[in-house]
Each structure stands twice: as structure tokens, then as C-alpha cells.
Amino acid sequence: NSSYFRMATVAVALLIAAFIVMVLVGVVTHSPPAVLIECFLSEEIQFAIRLSIITSVISTLLCILVAVPVAYALARYTFPGKTVMNMLMDIPMALPPLVAGVGLLLFFGVSPVGKSLAAAGLAFVFTPLGIIMAQFFVNLPYMLRVTRSTFQGVNPRYEYVAKTLGCTDAQAFWRVTLPMSWNGLLAGSVITWSKGIGEFGAGLMLAGATRMKTETLPLSLFLNMSTGKLEYAIAAATILIMISVVSL
Amino acid sequence: NSSYFRMATVAVALLIAAFIVMVLVGVVTHSPPAVLIECFLSEEIQFAIRLSIITSVISTLLCILVAVPVAYALARYTFPGKTVMNMLMDIPMALPPLVAGVGLLLFFGVSPVGKSLAAAGLAFVFTPLGIIMAQFFVNLPYMLRVTRSTFQGVNPRYEYVAKTLGCTDAQAFWRVTLPMSWNGLLAGSVITWSKGIGEFGAGLMLAGATRMKTETLPLSLFLNMSTGKLEYAIAAATILIMISVVSL
Amino acid sequence: MLVIDSVSKSLGEFSLSNVSLSVEDGEYFIVLGPTGAGKTILLETIAGIYTPDAGRILLNGRDITDVPARERRIGMVYQDYMLFPHLTVEANIGFGLKSRADPAFIRGKVEESADLLNIGHLLQRYPGTLSGGEQQRAAIARALVMEPEALLLDEPLSALDVKTRENLRAELARIHEATGTTIVHITHNFEEVFDLADRVAIMRGGDVIQVGTPEEIFRRPNSDFVAGFVGVENLFCGTGSGDGTVAVGDLRIRAENAIPGPVSVAIRPEEILLSKTPLPENGKNVVIGRVDSVRPNGGLVRVSVDAGVQFRVTLTRQGFEETGVAPGDAVHLAFRSSAAHVYPPGEEEEA
């Protein structure tokens, strides 16, 4: 009968959904509420929350600032290097953040460019600034993807009409394409921000895992797991789960 | 003039592309080739390569096996829990793998289900099996997304016609929808595999970082960075970059 | 005989509400209606893709309402062909036979069906390499090879260019004659009706509004909607009297059917004669008016005449030039009483 197939596929779907929910709920319900709240209010977790929010907001703003012009160029213009650029945007789907972190570490720690930046006061290695750079580097391609497809979704004829009505390219973008793209940009920013909050591998390499210095929520989770302070780790994990769920 | 805007956006795009390329090239060219090759051939890196390939291939096969029926159910049927299911598929865009790893650690290490599985010989905690589970759990939602959109791209009327020609639901799927979806499934599998190879956070938590036991390439990179064996870390990173670039 | 008995089905924006139709054995039945009228949903419900929310479907006496699609013996052909792109034309046509019989039997049936559709030379090609017309032929062959008790065609000509459409229209008529299969064909294009249909149903918003022969629908619409859909440009509100005439403003029009009280009168613009000189009455309605405007439109000329109410008359160019009429001229109009059809006023009256 035709419905057996349907029942079988739906059953697998429900089973998998149950497994995912159980894993997540297992984390959130592991500690008794009182312990959880105590951990939330501890100086360390409070520091991690603050640092995570500050770094992720700044890196998201940087992503937006860079992604908007780059995505527009990719969506509307042809230029040498465009193909490479589009490929680079696909790499992070496959490039581990850990490797990106090592790359950034070498770039800012060893290369002449990085050394002169550090000499000028812009030190990224083992500093909170490094966390921002790590988040920016790892998340930029995602933001670029979302922004590019948002711009591609706006028919260029809107801009053509704007130009026949007296707009320069920049005015047409500013008065027409950008306002028509708000929803896409907003959605992209929220994802970027929430990915930034959860960024671990690249930050670990570039900014290191120094308690109360570069300790964002994921690094706090890692440090506390390593040192066996399970309840603090759970607290950090719980906050990260809540952020993921809320940002959907 | 209208081309200023164009030049400005393209310039930002090229600058960012150059930055990304420099960071990646910096890693690959850091060690002299002779050192790199020596590291490639070392017992440790050889072990990591083997373990990475074995675990990622198995986890990818598991992802395909689960994703195909679930994605089909999500693409074609309505059932209770479908909305939740679709939301769960969006969570990993935001949920840090580290948190997923803690969740899996608690589920398999502490929960009754996990304990009875371990008693039955299926131990996931601090074992290579855990690496497979971590990769499966983190990558499944990506595979699901790709597979779902592939199935959604096949007009259901092909199945309707197949049914009027005597097919059951399962036959229509097997003889029509699946063959029409090969390209999408293949692309999704390659991405899943290459993400599996690079998976770090979840594996670190569930399988731990034990040299020559659960040492995949990313864990090798991490362990060797921690212990200051930079040339080994670079070797692992170089292999990971090559895999990312090749799998595009 | 295919009987759709009070079938309702709701699928979000499209729906069927209490649709009843019966299609005779071997009949070529066309369902005509604008986009969104529920035509495709009707076909898919007949084919067994959807189960009706209410009502029954009977095929040759058998109640097939709950029979799955694969056991209904009903063929389906879509506007976009839906040929399986990963299979050759031969494998497409043989798709439904595969589980049934030995390869030689399948091969024979496939070739027979392909020959009927004149695509015997395309069997080894893949659908992506065929023209639209060839793909549609292959899709029809794929359905016919199953020897269905009814064949459903979902706008089979809409995706084709004008020339191919005409060829395939002739082909459909030929195939219908050769196989004798009962065909239900849906379309929004009135042109297909005259060449193909034995009977026509007009649908709108999930309802069947009128059923009849093409001539009946075309000349005797039962509502403003059908009248507008089949291109009756002269629609007047009037009052019917018992003696078979209708008062429209100051005019008294003799109509073919008589309904007392408020009515609508429909007169096709091609059924009106126009002349500068008085026309012999011969039992016709004769009206005098003045030409408002003359609009050449392709090979036709549309003349608007003020005779108290506004009449629209369509002539060929040749015919128009012979009348020698120009805007402002006084003219005589004549039309048979059989050209004036009366129906109750208001939207959506049932037949």
C-alpha cells in the first residue's frame, strides 16, 4: 500500500527529531536550576557573556560593512577575479575554522603585514581583538552569500528605472536596492551574529584560551570542560543553546 | 560619474579576496617543502589522515542513509512535528559544534540510553566511534537541507505520472525522484564529507583529543599547536586546505 | 462512462466545490475555464492523485473514489510533458509496462504506440533533446501504451508554439478517432473547443457553470461569465414579456427563448448584419442606428453602432468595405431571433 512508504519516511524523520531534541534538552536540564543560576551569575560566566556579545556585535557590523559592497559587486558586475571570489565564498563551507585560525595566526603573528600592524598597536594575536578578527574572517563568507543572493533577488530593472529617473549608480543602490533588501540583510546579520557568538576553532588559535581575557562563551565551555568544572561548562552551553534557538 | 560606485565596490571585493588568499597561502607556504613532506610521511600524520578518511566516509554514508528518507518526508508530506523538524534543521547554522559535542557527551556518557548502548559494546565516549557520531550529528542537518531542496526541485508531477503508470509511492520515488536527484545528492555528499573531515568542536568534546587514538586531522592540528610542534600542525592544516579546495 | 458525482476537494488556494459531470464512452470532453478555475485539480482528482473530500468518482460502473492512482487505468498528460529526463523516449513509453511482461512484448507495444504518434524514429533519444511537440507526443504515447479507460490531458497544447499547436491539435483528433479512448482535456483556450470537443464544460472558481456542445456554449451562454468568456460582446439588460420578446430600452427584440421578467440578452457581434440600405425583415430583428466608431483590428473590423443601446458588430475587412459605411452614417442592423439568446440576469446562474 502506498502509505507504508510515507509512514516509513515520516517515522525516520520523527526519530531523528526526537534524538536532536533529547541531546539539546539533556544539556539544558543537566544541572539543577539553582546551580545553573549561580553559574550564570558568577564573575567568569558574566565576563564571557559580555565579551561574547561585544565581540560578536562588532564582528557582525564589520561583516555587514564589507559584505554589502562586495556582494553588490558580485551580484551586479563582472570583473576580473569574480570567479575566484565566488569560489572563495564556497571554501568556508568546507574549510575548518581551526585552519582559518592557524592561517590568521601566521598572518598576524609572523608575516610582515601582521608585524607592522602589531607595531602600530593593532595586536590580534592572543587578544580580544583577535576574537573579533576570527569571527569576522570565518563569518564573512556566510554573510556574503546571504547578501549576494538578496541583491540577486532584486530585479536590476528597478535600478534601471531609477537611473532613467535621474539616479547615479550609487543613488539607485541607496534609494532602491538597499531598502528593498532590508529583510535579507537583517536575516543574514542575525545568523552571522549568532554564528559569531558560537565561534570556537578560529578564536582558539588566534586569540588563545586565556581565562578572563579571551574567554568567550565557547572558550569558557572548553576551558571549564578541560578543568572539569562541568557546571560552568553546562551554563555556557545552555546560554549558547538559548541564543541559537532565539536567533532562528 | 556612475563608474566610481562600481570601482569602489569592486575594489573592496578584490581587497577581501586578496586577504583570504594571503591567509590561506601563508599556511601552505610556511614550512619548507622538505619539512612538509617529512611531516606528511610521519606516523602521526599518516594515522590522522587514515582516521579522518575512515570516520568521515562512514559518517557521510550515515548522513545519506538518514537524510534521504527524512528529506523526502519534509519535501513531500505534511505530518505533525514537521515545523519543529524544519526549525531543528536551522539550528546548526547557529548552534556551535562544541555545544553539540557536550550534548552528545552527556547523552552517551550519562543518560540511561547511552549507558545501555555502552554496555552493549557501542561506546561513543572517547572512542573513534564518537568521532563518527560527532560528525554525523553536526553534518546531518546540512545534508538534510541540501537533500530536501534537491527533492523539492523535482516537480511532484513526475511522481503523479509514475503513479498513473502503475507505481506505488516507493516505486515512484525509486524509479523517478531518486535518479533525477543524483547530482544534488552527490554535491551534498561531497560537502558533508569535507565538513566531516574538518569537524573539530563536537569531536573534541565527545571523542576527546588522544594522540594516535582519536587524532583526526583537525585534532592533530590542535594537539600539535598546543605542544608547539608547529611543523606538524602546518602539515595537518595544509592537508585540510587542500581537501577544502579540491572538494569545491 | 466516467461519472464525477458531487465531488468537492479543497487544496489551499485551489478547490472544487460540488462538481458533477458525466463523460460518455469515447467522448472528447473539454473543460474550459480561466486560470485558477480548478481545472488541474479536477483532473488530478480523477486520476487519483488526490482523494476527494466528498463525492464519488465512477469509471465504467466501478466506484474508483478510493482506488489508488496506479490501479485506476486512467492516463495523464501534463502541459509540461513530465517526461522522465533520465530515461530515453523508449524507456519513458515503456515505463508503465516494465513490471508486467516480457521485453519483446513491451518492445512491440512501445513501437506500436510510438508509431501511432509518429515518433518511432525518436525512441533512442532523451527527452531533453526533443522539441516541445515531440515531447508532448512522447508523453501521450506513454499514457496510451497502458490502454487507459480514460485519458486526461492537462492543457496539452498550451506550451507549444502556434504551428506545432495546430499540428498536434489535428493529431489529437486523429488519435481520438483511431483509439476511441474517452478523453477529458482541459484548456483555457477556446480555439481548441471547436476542433476537438464533443461536449464542453465551463468552469469557474471550482464550479461547473455550464455544460453543452461547443455550439450551445458558444451561442447560448447561460450567464454573463460564459457570455464574456466565449466572446459575446453584445450583452443587454432587458425585461422579458410572455410573447417571446424582450424590451431593451426602447427596442423590442425577438429572442429564441422566452423568460418573463428581468433578463440578460446576448448577441454575438458576428451574427449581426450591417447595411446602409434597409434590410429585408424576413422574421429578423431590424434595428436602426448610427455608426460611432470603426476599428480595424487585424483582418477584422469592429464597428460600434448607437441604436439607443450600443451594438458591436464584427465584420471581415472585405465585408466591411462592401457596406461602404463610415463613422457617423445611419445604418440598419439585422439579426435572427435565434441569434438573440436570453438568460436570467446576475452572475453564476446554474444551467
Next chain:
Amino acid sequence: MLVIDSVSKSLGEFSLSNVSLSVEDGEYFIVLGPTGAGKTILLETIAGIYTPDAGRILLNGRDITDVPARERRIGMVYQDYMLFPHLTVEANIGFGLKSRADPAFIRGKVEESADLLNIGHLLQRYPGTLSGGEQQRAAIARALVMEPEALLLDEPLSALDVKTRENLRAELARIHEATGTTIVHITHNFEEVFDLADRVAIMRGGDVIQVGTPEEIFRRPNSDFVAGFVGVENLFCGTGSGDGTVAVGDLRIRAENAIPGPVSVAIRPEEILLSKTPLPENGKNVVIGRVDSVRPNGGLVRVSVDAGVQFRVTLTRQGFEETGVAPGDAVHLAFRSSAAHVYPPGEEEEA
């Protein structure tokens, strides 16, 4: 005057090859052609969206080939309206004025333009809440408020339903009369030509094939392509002689124009008289044949007559019924020599 002088432009699958046209001041110029003929690219090149690969564009004597779109004073209206969805109708219409002048001036101009298009009551609405016809009116108002020297319309009626299309067609004629703006309107729909165009250009595959008044194009096509496009169903191959007649098989046809040697002859199916009784010659071509088939088609009847070559004759139903003709009857056909147009054979002959 708008002059397109030998303009070429290649954009992947669409292109213009050496197109030359000149549109007079205040003219309503229609460019007609099938999908993919390069019509939209032509408009967008005129508007300044693309720079031509070769050739020049002149507007009222000024060479605007390299002038950016924003300084060309050319308005553009697309089939899909392209109203800015985040702005009210008022802000859409005033969009182009925003940088120019004080709010009161803008307000006045916007209201004037909106009144011209009868959308004064919709100014505070957002485009998403308007019907297709209202959106197209707003799009036209937005272009007109800039007082362009030329207005380009890209299939402005194609996205609308039949009724709205007719209204807006009349509206376009009125606006053209009221403003006197030079209009270039592209379409694939021949119907729009008769109501609107002063002159027409036929395009195909990036080339302009023929330019002329609607009457000229309609009755005197210069190629098989144009003849087919405007619906000339009788196309015969023949041999012209010096005396103004053309031999088509055994027939000798007097044509309006004479070309010696191999020619094509085009005769519109509506320009042929059909009768059971002999027709007076009066300088007409008279042909005797036998009726092959009679196909009622809507309000028209298409008759196919075998007279050595196959003639197709279109009559209204009324006209057909008066002839009393049935399939198999011997009939007389007559058509004026001016109805037979001769052009050199072969595809794509230039005018």
C-alpha cells in the same frame, strides 16, 4: 526626433545587429516581434542602460550615445511595472523629482501626473496593494512626471487581463494625444498596433525586417516572416512576368505590384470573397475551386478551398451562412489585385 543609427549590441543570447530606425517627434512608434527578437535590449539601449557596441543614438539632434541614462530625459515603463515596493505611489511618482525642487512643486507635479492617469485617489497606497492596471498607470505617471523627450514602453499591456488591457490601451492613446510625447512601444501582440501605432517596425533575431504604417505591414508584408506574423494565410510561390501578373501553378494572379522572376504572393484570408454563384469580375482575380473543409472557429469560419493551390478564406459566421456553402461544393473566389501582394521569395529580405 529619435534616431537609432546602425546600432549593434550583443548581450549573450540577445543581441541587436546594425539596427537603424528613426522615430518622428510626437510619433507613436510600435516595435513588434516575437520573444527573443531583441526588443527589450533595443529599448534599454535607447534608455542608456547599455552602451552600444557600435552605432549612434540621437535624440532631437543631440548625440546621446555616451550620455548616462539619468541625463537622457527618456522615460522607461516595464511590463512588470517595477514600482518601488517600499515607497507609496506618491513617492514612486515623485521619485525622479526628489533631488530637484521644493516639496510643494513636487506635490503639484505628482498630482498633475496622477490625475492624468486617473490614480489621484491611490497616492497614499503601496504598490503591492494595487491591481495590475493601477500599477501600470502609476509606472506611466512616474515616467511622465519627468516630462521625458521620449517614453519607452516595454510590453506595457502584456501582464494585464483582457479587460484591463483594453482600458489601458485606450488610455495610452488618450495620453499620447494629451501630452504629445514621442512613444516607442514594444510588443509581441499585433492587436495593439491598430489602435495605437502611427508606424510599426517588425523585429526578428536582433534585426529590423520591415518598417511602415500598420496598414502597410498588414497588407504588404515584405517577407514570409512578416506575412506569417501578421496572419497572411495564403502564401504562394510563383513566377512574376513583366505585365504585372504572377503565375501560381495554373493560375494567373494580377497583383498590386510586379516583380519579374520567382516571387512569393501573399493574400489575406479575409480579403477573399466566396460564393456558390459566379462573381462579377470588375477587375478582380476570379478563381474556381472546390471546398475542402469548413472549420467553425469562434465567431469566424475558416474555409479551405482547393483551386489547384490551397486557398484559405475567413468569413464571419453570418457571412458564411449567407453563402450556403458546404464541403465538396464548387465555389468561386474573388479578390482584388490590390489584395495580392508580391515580394521576393526567401527568408529575411530587407525592405
